[in-house]
Amino acid sequence: EPEVTQTPSHQVTQMGQEVILRCVPISNHLYFYWYRQILGQKVEFLVSFYNNEISEKSEIFDDQFSVERPDGSNFTLKIRSTKLEDSAMYFCASSEAGIRETQYFGPGTRLLVL
């Protein structure tokens, strides 16, 4: 069964460093998302991406964040200068047709900023 994959599964970084989180969405899906979940808290929407551009973004997704689809399979989230409060589990999700469709979530990348 097709699934969303994410790498790395864990990343530890120093405050101020740049990190890139990678996702491979399900191959025939067209809509891509990033969410994050701070430990023990709810899942929060960061950004949605369709047709090679950002569709919507939340207040969390400030200028330190960017997304890119560098090729036909990968979807990346970059945090330019990490802060302690960026420590969270980051989930990538994809859906076939966006609205009214199931979003399939990847296994997540646990980011720890020291």
Added chain:
Amino acid sequence: ELKVEQNPLFLSMQEGKNYTIYCNYSTTSDRLYWYRQDPGKSLESLFVLLSNGAVKQEGRLMASLDTKARLSTLHITAAVHDLSATYFCAVDNGGSQGNLIFGKGTKLSVKP
């Protein structure tokens, strides 16, 4: 701003018992999703509810949606230990891409 509230946030049940988790949301939407999350794991899609009165069942779980009341319920019948997990409801925020706003989750523990 769309708000999604779940209750209870914590639920300890005996095996074999029935219970209901409630999900209220603050703005008009007819697109509601239920997910399950096991500790340290990702989110697994359980149900997609896309119209008023929608009811879906899978095994011991049944979900329903009342868009007029802005309420969805997840009913657990004859709980078993394997259902222990955190259950999230999520509502489409009305944008064009289906961005989801999640509730805080209900941590369910089923005890023998």
